[in-house]
Amino acid sequence: MKKIxxxxxxxxxxxxxxxxxxxxxxxxxxxxxxxxxIFVDEGVLNLLPLQTPEVIGAxxxxxxxxxxxxxxxxxxxxxxxxxxxxxxxxxxxxxxxxIKSPAEIGELLTQADxxxxx
Amino acid sequence: MSKLIIQxxxxxxxxxxxxxxLQFTKAAIDAGHQVVKVFFYQDGVLSTNHLQSPASDEFAxxxxxxxxxxxHQVPLVNCVSAALRRGVLSAAESAENQxxxxxxxxxxxxxxxxxxxxxxxxxDRVICF
Numbered sequence: 001m002k003k004i005x006x007x008x009x010x011x012x013x014x015x016x017x018x019x020x021x022x023x024x025x026x027x028x029x030x031x032x033x034x035x036x037x038i039f040v041d042e043g044v045l046n047l048l049p050l051q052t053p054e055v056i057g058a059x060x061x062x063x064x065x066x067x068x069x070x071x072x073x074x075x076x077x078x079x080x081x082x083x084x085x086x087x088x089x090x091x092x093x094x095x096x097x098x099i100k101s102p103a104e105i106g107e108l109l110t111q112a113d114x115x116x117x118x
Numbered sequence: 119m120s121k122l123i124i125q126x127x128x129x130x131x132x133x134x135x136x137x138x139x140l141q142f143t144k145a146a147i148d149a150g151h152q153v154v155k156v157f158f159y160q161d162g163v164l165s166t167n168h169l170q171s172p173a174s175d176e177f178a179x180x181x182x183x184x185x186x187x188x189x190h191q192v193p194l195v196n197c198v199s200a201a202l203r204r205g206v207l208s209a210a211e212s213a214e215n216q217x218x219x220x221x222x223x224x225x226x227x228x229x230x231x232x233x234x235x236x237x238x239x240x241x242d243r244v245i246c247f
Contacts, residue, residue, distance in 0.1 A: 031235040114244050
Protein backbone atom coordinates (compact mmCIF):
# COMPACT_ATOMS: atom_id res chain seq x y z
CA MET A 1 0.00 0.00 0.00
CA LYS A 2 1.21 3.47 -0.86
CA LYS A 3 0.15 6.88 0.38
CA ILE A 4 -1.14 8.57 -2.74
CA UNK A 5 -2.01 12.26 -2.58
CA UNK A 6 -3.99 13.77 -5.43
CA UNK A 7 -4.08 17.54 -5.81
CA UNK A 8 -6.95 19.16 -7.69
CA UNK A 9 -5.77 22.52 -8.88
CA UNK A 10 -7.91 23.20 -11.95
CA UNK A 11 -11.50 24.37 -12.27
CA UNK A 12 -13.99 21.53 -12.82
CA UNK A 13 -15.18 22.56 -16.28
CA UNK A 14 -13.34 23.50 -19.45
CA UNK A 15 -10.95 20.57 -19.16
CA UNK A 16 -11.19 16.92 -18.15
CA UNK A 17 -8.42 17.19 -15.56
CA UNK A 18 -10.72 17.06 -12.54
CA UNK A 19 -12.76 14.18 -13.87
CA UNK A 20 -9.65 12.15 -14.70
CA UNK A 21 -8.10 12.99 -11.35
CA UNK A 22 -11.20 11.74 -9.60
CA UNK A 23 -11.22 8.55 -11.70
CA UNK A 24 -7.62 7.97 -10.66
CA UNK A 25 -8.47 8.64 -7.00
CA UNK A 26 -11.39 6.20 -6.89
CA UNK A 27 -9.49 3.53 -8.74
CA UNK A 28 -6.46 3.89 -6.47
CA UNK A 29 -8.69 3.56 -3.42
CA UNK A 30 -10.40 0.48 -4.86
CA UNK A 31 -6.91 -1.03 -5.27
CA UNK A 32 -6.38 -0.60 -1.53
CA UNK A 33 -4.06 2.40 -1.65
CA UNK A 34 -4.22 5.09 1.05
CA UNK A 35 -5.61 8.05 -0.89
CA UNK A 36 -5.78 11.72 0.15
CA UNK A 37 -7.30 14.56 -1.87
CA ILE A 38 -6.30 18.21 -1.65
CA PHE A 39 -8.15 21.06 -3.37
CA VAL A 40 -6.09 24.17 -4.06
CA ASP A 41 -6.09 27.19 -6.40
CA GLU A 42 -8.91 26.98 -8.98
CA GLY A 43 -9.46 23.42 -7.83
CA VAL A 44 -11.58 24.67 -4.92
CA LEU A 45 -14.30 25.44 -7.49
CA ASN A 46 -14.93 21.68 -7.58
CA LEU A 47 -16.39 22.12 -4.11
CA LEU A 48 -19.25 24.44 -5.07
CA PRO A 49 -22.70 22.87 -4.70
CA LEU A 50 -25.56 23.08 -7.22
CA GLN A 51 -23.44 22.80 -10.36
CA THR A 52 -25.13 21.48 -13.51
CA PRO A 53 -22.37 20.42 -15.93
CA GLU A 54 -24.94 18.76 -18.22
CA VAL A 55 -25.93 22.18 -19.59
CA ILE A 56 -22.45 22.52 -21.13
CA GLY A 57 -22.44 18.97 -22.46
CA ALA A 58 -20.23 17.64 -19.67
CA UNK A 59 -20.75 14.63 -17.43
CA UNK A 60 -21.64 15.42 -13.83
CA UNK A 61 -18.53 13.85 -12.34
CA UNK A 62 -18.84 16.20 -9.36
CA UNK A 63 -21.64 14.04 -7.95
CA UNK A 64 -19.08 11.25 -7.48
CA UNK A 65 -17.17 13.33 -4.91
CA UNK A 66 -20.02 12.53 -2.53
CA UNK A 67 -19.09 8.86 -2.84
CA UNK A 68 -15.58 9.34 -1.39
CA UNK A 69 -16.50 7.81 2.00
CA UNK A 70 -17.78 4.69 0.20
CA UNK A 71 -14.29 4.27 -1.23
CA UNK A 72 -12.74 4.83 2.21
CA UNK A 73 -11.22 8.12 1.11
CA UNK A 74 -11.42 9.95 4.44
CA UNK A 75 -8.52 12.41 4.07
CA UNK A 76 -9.97 15.25 2.02
CA UNK A 77 -8.63 18.77 2.41
CA UNK A 78 -9.08 22.23 0.93
CA UNK A 79 -6.70 25.16 1.09
CA UNK A 80 -7.92 27.94 3.37
CA UNK A 81 -6.14 30.59 1.32
CA UNK A 82 -7.60 29.36 -1.98
CA UNK A 83 -11.13 29.32 -0.53
CA UNK A 84 -10.59 32.90 0.64
CA UNK A 85 -9.23 33.93 -2.78
CA UNK A 86 -12.48 32.75 -4.40
CA UNK A 87 -14.57 34.08 -1.48
CA UNK A 88 -16.04 30.64 -0.87
CA UNK A 89 -17.88 30.00 2.36
CA UNK A 90 -16.55 26.75 3.76
CA UNK A 91 -19.90 26.02 5.39
CA UNK A 92 -21.60 26.00 1.98
CA UNK A 93 -19.34 23.47 0.26
CA UNK A 94 -20.86 20.46 -1.50
CA UNK A 95 -19.32 17.79 0.74
CA UNK A 96 -17.48 17.71 4.06
CA UNK A 97 -13.72 18.15 4.21
CA UNK A 98 -11.02 19.66 6.39
CA ILE A 99 -9.66 23.15 5.82
CA LYS A 100 -5.88 23.45 5.99
CA SER A 101 -3.43 26.33 5.76
CA PRO A 102 -0.85 26.33 2.95
CA ALA A 103 1.81 25.40 5.52
CA GLU A 104 -0.27 22.45 6.75
CA ILE A 105 -0.75 21.31 3.15
CA GLY A 106 3.00 21.46 2.67
CA GLU A 107 3.37 19.22 5.70
CA LEU A 108 0.79 16.76 4.29
CA LEU A 109 2.75 16.52 1.05
CA THR A 110 5.89 15.47 2.91
CA GLN A 111 3.97 12.45 4.26
CA ALA A 112 2.90 11.17 0.82
CA ASP A 113 4.71 8.46 -1.12
CA UNK A 114 3.49 9.89 -4.42
CA UNK A 115 1.82 13.19 -5.31
CA UNK A 116 -0.25 13.60 -8.47
CA UNK A 117 -1.47 16.97 -9.70
CA UNK A 118 -4.64 17.29 -11.78
CA MET B 119 18.99 1.74 -9.15
CA SER B 120 15.33 2.60 -8.82
CA LYS B 121 12.19 1.14 -10.37
CA LEU B 122 10.40 3.98 -12.11
CA ILE B 123 7.02 4.50 -13.75
CA ILE B 124 6.70 7.33 -16.23
CA GLN B 125 3.23 8.83 -16.59
CA UNK B 126 2.52 10.95 -19.66
CA UNK B 127 -0.53 13.19 -19.36
CA UNK B 128 -0.19 15.71 -22.16
CA UNK B 129 -0.51 15.46 -25.92
CA UNK B 130 2.60 14.67 -27.94
CA UNK B 131 2.16 17.51 -30.39
CA UNK B 132 1.53 21.06 -29.20
CA UNK B 133 2.77 20.39 -25.67
CA UNK B 134 6.36 20.10 -24.54
CA UNK B 135 6.03 17.66 -21.72
CA UNK B 136 5.64 14.45 -23.72
CA UNK B 137 9.01 15.10 -25.37
CA UNK B 138 10.49 15.82 -21.96
CA UNK B 139 9.03 12.54 -20.71
CA LEU B 140 10.79 10.71 -23.54
CA GLN B 141 14.12 12.39 -22.81
CA PHE B 142 13.76 11.71 -19.08
CA THR B 143 12.96 8.06 -19.75
CA LYS B 144 16.05 7.67 -21.93
CA ALA B 145 18.24 9.39 -19.35
CA ALA B 146 16.86 7.23 -16.55
CA ILE B 147 17.59 4.03 -18.50
CA ASP B 148 21.08 5.26 -19.40
CA ALA B 149 21.71 5.96 -15.73
CA GLY B 150 20.90 2.36 -14.89
CA HIS B 151 17.38 2.75 -13.57
CA GLN B 152 14.62 0.33 -14.48
CA VAL B 153 11.62 1.90 -16.19
CA VAL B 154 8.85 -0.55 -15.36
CA LYS B 155 6.40 0.99 -17.80
CA VAL B 156 5.38 4.19 -19.50
CA PHE B 157 1.72 4.88 -18.82
CA PHE B 158 -0.22 7.24 -21.07
CA TYR B 159 -3.19 8.92 -19.40
CA GLN B 160 -5.37 12.00 -20.10
CA ASP B 161 -4.27 13.67 -23.38
CA GLY B 162 -1.06 11.63 -23.21
CA VAL B 163 -2.85 8.83 -25.08
CA LEU B 164 -2.75 11.01 -28.20
CA SER B 165 0.99 10.31 -28.39
CA THR B 166 0.18 6.68 -29.21
CA ASN B 167 -1.93 7.36 -32.31
CA HIS B 168 -0.33 5.38 -35.16
CA LEU B 169 -1.74 7.78 -37.75
CA GLN B 170 0.31 10.76 -36.64
CA SER B 171 2.15 11.97 -39.73
CA PRO B 172 4.47 14.87 -38.95
CA ALA B 173 6.36 16.60 -41.76
CA SER B 174 9.60 14.87 -42.71
CA ASP B 175 11.79 17.57 -41.16
CA GLU B 176 10.02 17.42 -37.79
CA PHE B 177 10.83 15.25 -34.81
CA ALA B 178 8.65 12.14 -34.86
CA UNK B 179 7.79 11.62 -31.22
CA UNK B 180 5.62 8.58 -31.93
CA UNK B 181 8.53 6.80 -33.63
CA UNK B 182 10.86 7.76 -30.81
CA UNK B 183 8.54 6.27 -28.18
CA UNK B 184 8.16 3.13 -30.26
CA UNK B 185 11.90 2.68 -30.66
CA UNK B 186 12.48 3.29 -26.97
CA UNK B 187 9.87 0.70 -26.05
CA UNK B 188 11.30 -1.89 -28.43
CA UNK B 189 14.97 -1.23 -27.70
CA HIS B 190 14.66 -1.34 -23.94
CA GLN B 191 11.66 -3.66 -23.59
CA VAL B 192 9.66 -1.00 -21.77
CA PRO B 193 5.89 -1.60 -21.89
CA LEU B 194 4.05 1.38 -23.41
CA VAL B 195 0.57 1.23 -21.92
CA ASN B 196 -2.48 3.40 -22.61
CA CYS B 197 -5.31 3.94 -20.18
CA VAL B 198 -7.98 2.31 -22.32
CA SER B 199 -10.90 4.51 -21.25
CA ALA B 200 -8.91 7.73 -21.74
CA ALA B 201 -7.83 6.45 -25.16
CA LEU B 202 -11.31 5.43 -26.31
CA ARG B 203 -12.72 8.83 -25.39
CA ARG B 204 -10.05 10.46 -27.57
CA GLY B 205 -10.44 8.16 -30.55
CA VAL B 206 -7.37 6.00 -30.02
CA LEU B 207 -8.44 2.38 -30.54
CA SER B 208 -6.70 -0.92 -31.09
CA ALA B 209 -8.06 -3.45 -33.57
CA ALA B 210 -9.84 -5.22 -30.71
CA GLU B 211 -11.71 -2.13 -29.48
CA SER B 212 -12.49 -1.15 -33.05
CA ALA B 213 -14.17 -4.51 -33.64
CA GLU B 214 -16.04 -4.29 -30.33
CA ASN B 215 -17.42 -0.90 -31.32
CA GLN B 216 -18.28 -2.01 -34.87
CA UNK B 217 -15.82 0.48 -36.37
CA UNK B 218 -13.83 -0.07 -39.54
CA UNK B 219 -10.58 1.58 -38.51
CA UNK B 220 -8.11 1.58 -35.68
CA UNK B 221 -4.98 3.51 -34.89
CA UNK B 222 -3.17 1.71 -32.07
CA UNK B 223 -0.43 -0.70 -33.08
CA UNK B 224 2.15 -2.64 -31.05
CA UNK B 225 4.37 -2.06 -29.16
CA UNK B 226 1.75 0.32 -27.74
CA UNK B 227 -0.92 -1.54 -25.85
CA UNK B 228 -4.11 -0.89 -23.93
CA UNK B 229 -4.40 -1.41 -20.20
CA UNK B 230 -6.58 -0.37 -17.32
CA UNK B 231 -5.94 2.45 -14.90
CA UNK B 232 -5.57 -0.38 -12.40
CA UNK B 233 -2.33 -1.37 -14.15
CA UNK B 234 -0.98 2.05 -13.31
CA UNK B 235 -1.99 1.73 -9.67
CA UNK B 236 -0.57 -1.76 -9.22
CA UNK B 237 2.59 -0.54 -10.96
CA UNK B 238 2.83 2.40 -8.58
CA UNK B 239 2.59 0.04 -5.65
CA UNK B 240 5.60 -1.92 -6.88
CA UNK B 241 7.71 0.98 -8.18
CA ASP B 242 10.00 3.20 -6.18
CA ARG B 243 8.88 6.39 -7.91
CA VAL B 244 6.32 7.72 -10.38
CA ILE B 245 7.30 10.68 -12.50
CA CYS B 246 4.45 12.56 -14.18
CA PHE B 247 4.78 14.73 -17.25
